[in-house]
Amino acid sequence: MTTLNTTPLAPLLERLFHEAAEASPAMSAAIAGFSDEERAQLMRSKSGYLDLYARLKDVPLPVSRETGALLYMLARGGARNIVEFGTSFGISTLHLAAALRDNGGGRLVTTEFEPSKVARARRNLEAGGLADLVEIREGDALQTLAAELPDSIDLLLLDGAKALYPEILALVESRLRPGAFIVADNADHSPEYLAHVRSPASGYMSVPFGDDVELSMRLG
Numbered sequence: 001m002t003t004l005n006t007t008p009l010a011p012l013l014e015r016l017f018h019e020a021a022e023a024s025p026a027m028s029a030a031i032a033g034f035s036d037e038e039r040a041q042l043m044r045s046k047s048g049y050l051d052l053y054a055r056l057k058d059v060p061l062p063v064s065r066e067t068g069a070l071l072y073m074l075a076r077g078g079a080r081n082i083v084e085f086g087t088s089f090g091i092s093t094l095h096l097a098a099a100l101r102d103n104g105g106g107r108l109v110t111t112e113f114e115p116s117k118v119a120r121a122r123r124n125l126e127a128g129g130l131a132d133l134v135e136i137r138e139g140d141a142l143q144t145l146a147a148e149l150p151d152s153i154d155l156l157l158l159d160g161a162k163a164l165y166p167e168i169l170a171l172v173e174s175r176l177r178p179g180a181f182i183v184a185d186n187a188d189h190s191p192e193y194l195a196h197v198r199s200p201a202s203g204y205m206s207v208p209f210g211d212d213v214e215l216s217m218r219l220g
């Protein structure tokens with residue numbers, strides 16, 4: 001048995017994933033009026049993300065169930081210190097914190113700039129019995145992750161504004177321990193990020209999985 005598949009977390013995640021699926025029309029409405037090309041441009045813009053995510057402030061936008069399970073498994077390999085970019089309602093956060101609990105403890109620093117999402121994530125972490133493991137930093141990750149990170153980081157989840165993946169990795173990179181994993185969701189929206197982690201000279205091994213995940217390991 002794991003924290004992930006027992007009460008209170010298992011039924012909570014079931015409800016949150018169900019509500020996220022139901023919110024899909026709200027997401028379409030929030031970004032209605034943009035052409036496919038405009039949407040792609042917004043995703044790649046290093047400033048347009050503020051407007052985009054303000055429109056999406058009531059939409060959970062979680063990782064897939066499979067990615068959630070992957071996060072739990074990668075973190076269960078003994079992770080003690082985890083950093084997450086993009087908390088939203090805390091669905092990925094719950095998976096990562098569950099792994100820390102089952103590892104015997106640890107610290108997860110996550111960040112989100114939408115105050116209402118921070119409040120929801122806090123409620124979900126309380127309901128899941130995992131709040132004691134998680135520090136939610138409210139604000140733009142470019143500032144909130146610029147200081148006071150753990151000295152040695154075992155796992156980094158990138159799931160905020162895709163255009164900022166290179167900048168956020170740069171903030172965290174020197175603290176990633178050899179063997180640390182980076183999971184980057186929907187990284188195809190950041191060709192600059194993919195070029196970096198896929199270049200052997202950058203010190204990573206990196207492969208895409210499914211349609212949505214780039215999994216990378218820090219080598220040295």
Ligand SMILES: C[S@@+](CC[C@H](N)C(=O)[O-])C[C@H]1O[C@@H](n2cnc3c(N)ncnc32)[C@H](O)[C@@H]1O
Nearest residue numbers: 053062063086088091092112113140141160161
């Ligand atoms: C795809 S959602 C995250 C979903 C979450 N990881 C999960 O699986 O439940 C992306 C979130 O990142 C937040 N975000 C985007 N850019 C950000 C930034 N620069 N700083 C802080 N939060 C940001 C958005 O408000 C949004 O809630």
